[in-house]
Each structure stands twice: as structure tokens, then as C-alpha cells.
Amino acid sequence: MNKVKAASVNELKHILYLPRFLPYRLTKLSGTVSRDLAAQYSAAFDLTIPEWRIVALLGSHPGLTAREIAPLASLDKVSISRAVERLVKAERVEKRTLDGDRRSAALxxxxxxxxxxxxxxxxxxxxxxxxxxxxxxxxIEQLDGFLNRLDAKAEALKEGD
Structure with missing residues (x-):
């Protein structure tokens, strides 16, 4: 009987059970929340998820550059570039060239x-x-603390690469 249990446990070590795998759960939750929330404002305001994130960040941190927004919004360079251009075209965001660096613009x-x-x-x-x-x-305070700890640990693991 013990041999059967040991074999089953051993086999489970080589199986990735997604419903209990934290990175999967966080990604799934994030995607669900982002899509659901975006569905509520995209039609009314004609904003994509990247655009919404940029608008929200600039609301609390005016003057960020696209490069500064990337890690804060968890967006890649191409997504940010497209979103910023759409926001500028829609006259929701303006670019101001930075003194001393003509290639960068504060938003x-x-x-x-x-x-x-x-x-x-x-x-x-x-x-x-x-x-x-x-x-x-x-x-809610505990959840916030847990998320802060997970965020800090993930950043530390990323830096260790």
C-alpha cells in the first residue's frame, strides 16, 4: 500500500496542475478582470486595455515617458507606442519633448x-x-500585503536572471 502511495505522489511531482499553479491563477484572474472591466469602458470611451492603463498612470503620474510607463503598466514597447499614438490622435494625451533628449517625450x-x-x-x-x-x-489589507510580497519576490527573481 505504501509503495502505491509513494508512486502516486512521485508521479504527481511531474504533473503541473494548473488550477493550483499560482502563476497560472494570477494570469487567469488578471485577464478575466482586465477583459471584464475593459468591456465596461471600451465601448463608451473607445479605449483599449493598454490605453486605459496609460491614461490611469498619467492621471496619477503626469509627465512619464513611454519607457517609464512600460514596467508600471506591464506593457511591451510596441503596445505602448500604438496606444500612445492612438491617445495622441484622439487628443487625450499630448507629448512634450524633453529638454536635452529630443528622442524622448513626456506624456x-x-x-x-x-x-x-x-x-x-x-x-x-x-x-x-x-x-x-x-x-x-x-x-483586504492582508490581500494587499500578500500581493506586495509576491510582487517584490517576483521582481527579485527577475533581477536574479
Whole structure:
């Protein structure tokens, strides 16, 4: 009997059970939340997920460059470039060339961008409230702490590469 259990446990070590694999669960949750939230504002505001992330970041950190936005928004260079160009064309974001570096531009929300963000924030906050409504304030603080720890550990592992 013990030999059968040992063999089963040994076999399980070589199987990746996705429903319990943290990276998969985080990716799945992130994708579900991003798509669901985007569905609520994309039609009304004509924004893609990368555009929304850029608008939100510039709302709290005006003057970021595309290079600075990339890690904060978890977006690649091509996605950021396309999103910024669409936002500039829609007159929601303006580029200001940096002194001393003509190749880089600081990005700022225009009045139209600020208005758009002001209309989206309540939608995003309502979604977050719904997502967390079954958690106590203490559990939300714990979750925030766990996510901060996971984020820091993932950054440390990335730096170790």
C-alpha cells in the first residue's frame, strides 16, 4: 500500500496542475478582470486595455515617458507606442519633448483625457468594490500585503536572471 502511495505522489511531482499553479491563477484572474472591466469602458470611451492603463498612470503620474510607463503598466514597447499614438490622435494625451533628449517625450493628459479618466474612475472603483465585497477590511489589507510580497519576490527573481 505504501509503495502505491509513494508512486502516486512521485508521479504527481511531474504533473503541473494548473488550477493550483499560482502563476497560472494570477494570469487567469488578471485577464478575466482586465477583459471584464475593459468591456465596461471600451465601448463608451473607445479605449483599449493598454490605453486605459496609460491614461490611469498619467492621471496619477503626469509627465512619464513611454519607457517609464512600460514596467508600471506591464506593457511591451510596441503596445505602448500604438496606444500612445492612438491617445495622441484622439487628443487625450499630448507629448512634450524633453529638454536635452529630443528622442524622448513626456506624456500628459489633455483636458479631454482628464475628463475621460474622471468618467472611468467611478466605473473602475465600482468594479473593484464588487470584486472585494465578500472580503472584510482586514482581509483586504492582508490581500494587499500578500500581493506586495509576491510582487517584490517576483521582481527579485527577475533581477536574479
Amino acid at each position: 500628459y493628459l489633455t483636458e479631454a483625457g482628464k475628463t475621460c479618466l474622471g468618467e472611468i474612475i467611478p466605473i473602475a472603483q465600482h468594479y473593484e468594490d464588487q470584486l472585494l465585497e465578500s472580503f472584510t477590511p482586514e482581509e
